[in-house]
Amino acid sequence: MLRTPAEVARRLLAGEVAAGARAIRWLDDRDPRGAEVLSLIYPQTGRAQVVGVTGPPGAGKSTLTDVLVAEWRKRGQRVGVIAVDPSSPFTGGAILGDRVRMSRHALDPGVFIRSLGTRGQAGGLSRSTQDACLIFDAMGYDIVLVETVGVGQDEIDVVNLAHTTVIVAVPGLGDEIQAVKAGLMEAGDIFVVNKADRDGYDATHRQMELMLHLRAQAVADLRWDVPLLRAAAAKGEGAEAIVDAIAAHRSFLKQEGDFANRSRLRAREQVLSLVRDALAARALAMSGDAILQQVEMRRLDPYAAADRILSALSEKSAAA
Ligand SMILES: Nc1nc2c(ncn2[C@@H]2O[C@H](COP(=O)(O)OP(=O)(O)OP(=O)(O)O)[C@@H](O)[C@H]2O)c(=O)[nH]1
Ligand SMILES: [Mg+2]
Incomplete structure (x- = not known):
């Protein structure tokens, strides 16, 4: 039975999905048992690599997430996915869409997909997202991927939350959206131009390349060489190189001591x-x-x- 916090904590630490779901529900409902579970499992957190995937509405973030998950599974890694929904005007109905897009993983015990509403909070990336991240981490998922939509504060929040931030751009969007917020441009660790099958891919790739070049010049202490990768998620193309880059970024962060730093910042925040x-x-x-x-x-x-x-x-x- 999943009634007591101690029982839920024990079983979620053993990786049981039902226990994880229960804890997340308690936390969402502000049931005090949620906080109790959190205090029991907190010492076991801090292992998962939190990967933020963000970019303009409709860029193919969910489609890309789906192929990334498949690639991680091929490599034997367990993945938790948090799709932050959008009470945003851009994405009505996205939760249902995400379920469909990622449904091939629905029966895989190595994948836990969770869609969260933002409950109208300013900033968007809700407290629930942070809680779910901790629960997934304690459940032993190697990767916790957080997909956020939007062109606003959400993206900056995801950066605060993640060890590794993947920015997804696409051909054909106007500069006003694409010339991604200055803060994001600086914070992205990996850039992907998706929909490479579309017209305008080369131009967008060049534009991003130029921006990354300018950024590299502006940063004195260049240690991580920010990759710019190509994907056609709808055709299943590009996942390998992106998963490689995410793994390389993890090694880099560990080596530099930044993995712990980013975790610490997130906890403080x-x-x-x-x-x-x-x-x-x-x-x-x-x-x-x-x-x-x-x-x-x-x-x-x-x-x-x-x-x-x-x-x-x-x-x-x-x-x-
Ligand atoms: N041509 C093409 N279409 C793609 C590609 N990847 C995704 N799409 C399509 O783009 C549309 C949006 O994809 P999603 O994965 O829902 O995009 P998203 O960024 O998650 O969207 P929101 O979460 O609503 O912002 C869907 O119709 C996808 O099939 C691609 O590589 N090429
Ligand atoms: Mg989506």
């Missing part, structure tokens, strides 16, 4: 975001609305309002 959420909720519950209304009416400026809320909070905790 998770703690801080939990604190931010909890504080904001508490502040609002206490006094927030009245003060916020005063700001809306321009009787109080935002800094003064924040100060007032924070002092009320600290008075309250001093009294407690």
Whole structure:
């Protein structure tokens, strides 16, 4: 039975999918048993390589994920996939689509696919994603792949979360989307131009090459040679080289001590975001609305309002 946190923790550490799913559900539902499971399994995490796959809507990220998973399985590696859905306007219905695209792995116990809604959170990459990453990691998946959609904050969040970030571009998109956000361009560890079967592939490849060249010049301390790879995911082409590059990046990170660094940053970020959420909720519950209304009416400026809320909070905790 999967009723107690101890039982769920024990069985998910043994790799049981049902136990993992239960833990993720508890965490999503903010059931306190979820936090208990997390505290039991946390010491066993930190082994999986978290790989973020991001790029413009419709770039073929899910199709590519599917062929990458097949390639990893061929190499005997176990993979957890988190497809962050999109309450985004670009991707209505993507969850169903992802299930179909990745359905050939549905019966493979070495693959765990999980679609998560972003629950309207600003930023998109929800707390649930971070939790699911930890659960997959504890379950012993070698790779945890996080697919995010979008052209906004999501992509930056995925970078914060991942050891290795794969940026997927495609021919034919305008510069405004393609000339990927400056932050992303700097953060991508591996670039892929997908839909290589389409017209315009060469031009896009050249454009990306130029951007990577400029980036290389701007970075003084060049240690990782960022690969630019070709894929035609819908035809099953390109997975081998990408999986090789992801493995090479892992070795590089391990060698440089950056694997642990990126894990540490992610853990810090998770703690801080939990604190931010909890504080904001508490502040609002206490006094927030009245003060916020005063700001809306321009009787109080935002800094003064924040100060007032924070002092009320600290008075309250001093009294407690
Ligand atoms: N021509 C061509 N089409 C492709 C290729 N890869 C994917 N597609 C098609 O592109 C469309 C979008 O693919 P998805 O894998 O859903 O793309 P995505 O980036 O996951 O999309 P969102 O998650 O909705 O942003 C589908 O119709 C795919 O069949 C490719 O290599 N060549
Ligand atoms: Mg997708």
